[in-house]
Amino acid sequence: MTIARLTPKPLSNAERDALLAELPEWQLREDGLAIVRTFRFGDFSEAWAFMNRVALYAEKADHHPEWFNVYNRVEVTLTTHDADGLSARDAAMARAMEAFL
Secondary structure, three states: OOOOOOOOOEOOHHHHHHHHHHOOOOEEOOOOOOEEEEEEOOOHHHHHHHHHHHHHHHHHHOOOOEEEEEOOEEEEEEOEHHHOEOEHHHHHHHHHHHHHO
16 A cells, blocks of 8 residues: 655745744745755764654654754754645744754
């Protein structure tokens, strides 16, 4: 039996603008296809613990962030490749990341 996988729908401009108003720490990437944020923590252990919490959520959500970590900094880019831009999956991931702080 094959399970159909639905293609995520891109956010409308109004939905994207509402998301950015709700999460002011996130910025729209220059091309408009992703949101980005840099998180800063007290040290590497705090940054790593945050990444672990996000990784567990990402596995359950089957939606994985693009990220980069150096010491106490975690740079995140969220986009949905299947939607060719932002989708509700990115909005949920960004909200989850904020909750993990």
